[in-house]
Amino acid sequence: TSRIPEKWVKTTCGYCSVGCGMLLGVRDHKAVAVRGNPDHPVNRGKLCPKGLSEHHILAAPGRAKQPLLRKNGVLTSVSWDEALDTMVERFRDIQKRHGNDSLGVVGTGQLLTEEFYTLGKLVQLGLRTRNHDGNTTLCMASAVSGYKLSFGSDGPPGSYADMESADVILLIGANIADNHPILCHRVDRGPGTKPRRLIVVDPRVTKTAMMADLHLPVKPRSDIALINGIAHILIREGLINYDYIEQHTNGFEEFANFVSAFTPTHVALITGLTETQITETALLYGRAKSAFIGWTMGVNHSTQGAVTVAAINNLALITGNIGRTGAAPFSITGQCNAMGTREAGFTSSLPGYRKFDNPQDREALARIWNIPVDRIPTARGLAYPDIIEAAVQGKIKALWFIATNPAVSFPNYKLLEQALRSVEFLVVQDGFHPTSTSEFAHLVLPAAIWGEKEGTYTNSERRISKANPAVPPPGEARPDFDIFLDIADRLGVKAELYPNWTSPHDAYQEWQRVSAGRMCDYSNFSWQQIDDANGLQWGGESLYRDGIFPTTDGRAILHNVPCDPFKEQPDAEFSFILNTGRTVEHWHTRTKTAEVDLLNNMVPNAWLEMNPLDAANLELKPHDRVTVRSRRGAVADLELRITGIVAPGQVFMPFHFAETNSNIVTLGDFDPISREPNFKQCAVRIERT
Ligand code: SF4
Numbered sequence: 001t002s003r004i005p006e007k008w009v010k011t012t013c014g015y016c017s018v019g020c021g022m023l024l025g026v027r028d029h030k031a032v033a034v035r036g037n038p039d040h041p042v043n044r045g046k047l048c049p050k051g052l053s054e055h056h057i058l059a060a061p062g063r064a065k066q067p068l069l070r071k072n073g074v075l076t077s078v079s080w081d082e083a084l085d086t087m088v089e090r091f092r093d094i095q096k097r098h099g100n101d102s103l104g105v106v107g108t109g110q111l112l113t114e115e116f117y118t119l120g121k122l123v124q125l126g127l128r129t130r131n132h133d134g135n136t137t138l139c140m141a142s143a144v145s146g147y148k149l150s151f152g153s154d155g156p157p158g159s160y161a162d163m164e165s166a167d168v169i170l171l172i173g174a175n176i177a178d179n180h181p182i183l184c185h186r187v188d189r190g191p192g193t194k195p196r197r198l199i200v201v202d203p204r205v206t207k208t209a210m211m212a213d214l215h216l217p218v219k220p221r222s223d224i225a226l227i228n229g230i231a232h233i234l235i236r237e238g239l240i241n242y243d244y245i246e247q248h249t250n251g252f253e254e255f256a257n258f259v260s261a262f263t264p265t266h267v268a269l270i271t272g273l274t275e276t277q278i279t280e281t282a283l284l285y286g287r288a289k290s291a292f293i294g295w296t297m298g299v300n301h302s303t304q305g306a307v308t309v310a311a312i313n314n315l316a317l318i319t320g321n322i323g324r325t326g327a328a329p330f331s332i333t334g335q336c337n338a339m340g341t342r343e344a345g346f347t348s349s350l351p352g353y354r355k356f357d358n359p360q361d362r363e364a365l366a367r368i369w370n371i372p373v374d375r376i377p378t379a380r381g382l383a384y385p386d387i388i389e390a391a392v393q394g395k396i397k398a399l400w401f402i403a404t405n406p407a408v409s410f411p412n413y414k415l416l417e418q419a420l421r422s423v424e425f426l427v428v429q430d431g432f433h434p435t436s437t438s439e440f441a442h443l444v445l446p447a448a449i450w451g452e453k454e455g456t457y458t459n460s461e462r463r464i465s466k467a468n469p470a471v472p473p474p475g476e477a478r479p480d481f482d483i484f485l486d487i488a489d490r491l492g493v494k495a496e497l498y499p500n501w502t503s504p505h506d507a508y509q510e511w512q513r514v515s516a517g518r519m520c521d522y523s524n525f526s527w528q529q530i531d532d533a534n535g536l537q538w539g540g541e542s543l544y545r546d547g548i549f550p551t552t553d554g555r556a557i558l559h560n561v562p563c564d565p566f567k568e569q570p571d572a573e574f575s576f577i578l579n580t581g582r583t584v585e586h587w588h589t590r591t592k593t594a595e596v597d598l599l600n601n602m603v604p605n606a607w608l609e610m611n612p613l614d615a616a617n618l619e620l621k622p623h624d625r626v627t628v629r630s631r632r633g634a635v636a637d638l639e640l641r642i643t644g645i646v647a648p649g650q651v652f653m654p655f656h657f658a659e660t661n662s663n664i665v666t667l668g669d670f671d672p673i674s675r676e677p678n679f680k681q682c683a684v685r686i687e688r689t
Pocket of ligand 1: 013016019182183
């Protein structure tokens with residue numbers, strides 16, 4: 001069969017938040033090829049291995065093709081009518097017996113903005129439960145909370161273009177070579193480009209660290225001390241922007257006093273770096289005309305994630321490295337639409353970055369939606385980890401997961417399993433079945449995925465891009481949007497919440513009205529304009545160009561951030577610190593990438609990295625099979641990689657694999673502000689399997 005496409009459909013990658021533009025090749029109604037879109041400003045024709053093989057997921061054998069309802073213990077094919085009637089009946093019955101908040105719903109940054117917006121209204125206004133969150137809480141909630149702490153609102157202030165303009169790029173806990181590979185092309189100094197310095201802060205010698213001019217192999221969770229130490233040197237050396245501090249920030253005097261204790265000697269002790277490394281970093285950052293700080297999960301996946309983000313923002317604020325070209329504190333997001341779901345809200349905020357506790361914000365929404373204002377909740381419900389905890393405690397009796405696979409991605413697997421087993425009714429809506437989570441379900445709803453449905457994604461740099469359908473979904477799978485509207489119809493709220501809606505475009509047009517005048521204003525961008533332009537950025541290339549922040553007095557806030565030791569320090573019994581992370585070939589829990597032979601054959605199994613000194617002490621050899629054991633459980637049969645990538649006393653394993661699930665051993669502690677899990681840093685011991 002020829003695999004030469006008959007047509008190319010312009011779309012956007014559905015994996016990560018880089019947001020690469022691509023062309024999806026179609027022949028005989030099947031997706032047969034993918035190419036990078038050469039006209040797209042983000043990736044300029046390039047794609048990473050996941051993007052290049054993305055068409056393979058569409059007709060993969062693991063696609064969910066029909067609704068399945070558990071009958072006599074067995075998941076059995078049923079019609080959509082039976083599936084959705086049962087779902088609505090069970091939810092209603094449970095809510096009648098136990099209250100509206102006995103239902104918990106977890107969506108995802110894989111959904112299109114139009115779908116997430118539609119879902120938010122359905123859950124909060126239709127089903128009337130406040131317990132609605134996204135799997136994005138496992139990913140970038142700390143960035144959201146940190147931005148709110150410093151600037152009064154979420155919203156990454158910079159753009160990828162800043163990486164090309166910056167004199168200095170400081171990446172903290174961000175292994176972009178594996179996780180956001182196309183951004184390496186924006187960071188790398190190609191011929192004829194402006195020389196710049198790349199500094200990478202990471203306990204591992206990652207592929208990104210190998211690109212750096214200066215790699216700072218900090219001890220786990222000592223990044224706050226390093227950041228405070230850099231601030232100390234900047235203030236001591238006068239490498240700060242006094243005018244900016246004076247005009248646009250609050251709290252400088254207390255902050256300067258606070259960081260005075262973070263001398264290079266003190267910081268060297270905490271971080272394991274040399275005083276020279278710390279000072280050189282501070283001087284490079286402070287002397288740069290424009291300096292960019294990027295971070296991802298090394299910062300966010302921590303019980304101190306939100307305040308670490310605030311500490312990073314401190315550096316940008318005291319040097320005035322914000323609101324201008326090449327200068328930003330920039331959270332590189334995780335999923336393809338993590339930003340769109342942040343903006344369209346109904347999780348940590350109301351749509352359009354509105355606040356639950358702000359009466360004007362609620363009234364504005366009530367007017368647009370034509371509903372009484374008291375229908376809109378005055379406080380957010382439970383965040384994702386608290387939904388799981390409430391299910392274990394029996395307070396939540398029904399769960400609905402959409403395009404997410406918590407049985408691999410949620411920390412502390414045992415607790416999660418208890419939650420999945422304890423609820424009366426578990427609905428899993430996904431493009432794939434079986435997954436580690438759908439195996440527990442009472443009801444499986446087969447959903448269309450990227451390439452089969454229409455809407456928009458918003459990437460890390462606030463660029464709204466169009467995702468277009470190229471092929472029909474398999475079997476009876478339906479777009480999530482259609483499923484949500486069908487449920488609304490059965491609940492009797494469709495006419496009220498979605499008047500005359502027939503397609504995601506109706507959702508988009510309402511979202512344009514809801515976002516109009518807000519920071520994340522989509523009102524001037526039609527679908528057509530977005531598609532024609534290969535994506536459009538709300539807020540332009542930089543936010544806060546005027547130095548005015550959405551706080552009560554318009555000033556950003558400097559925070560004093562102490563560096564707390566992490567909870568589970570190594571001891572005689574569990575002597576290693578485990579770090580977890582990703583590899584370029586796989587996407588999160590491998591629901592999709594395990595279906596792509598090209599990727600799966602490259603990396604079929606998990607592994608454990610250990611330093612040669614530790615391996616010698618334990619008399620282990622390369623490729624030995626080992627077990628990682630923590631106080632919570634053990635993961636056996638990992639291939640041992642003996643490598644200087646990890647420092648002595650530390651080990652690393654990827655988190656993608658259900659069979660060797662790192663979350664059997666991870667800590668299950670959460671950031672008190674963002675509720676993001678601490679996936680990094682727990683104490684383990686290593687045994688021969
Ligand atoms: Fe897709 Fe991200 Fe790879 Fe780009 S870098 S092709 S958006 S997975």
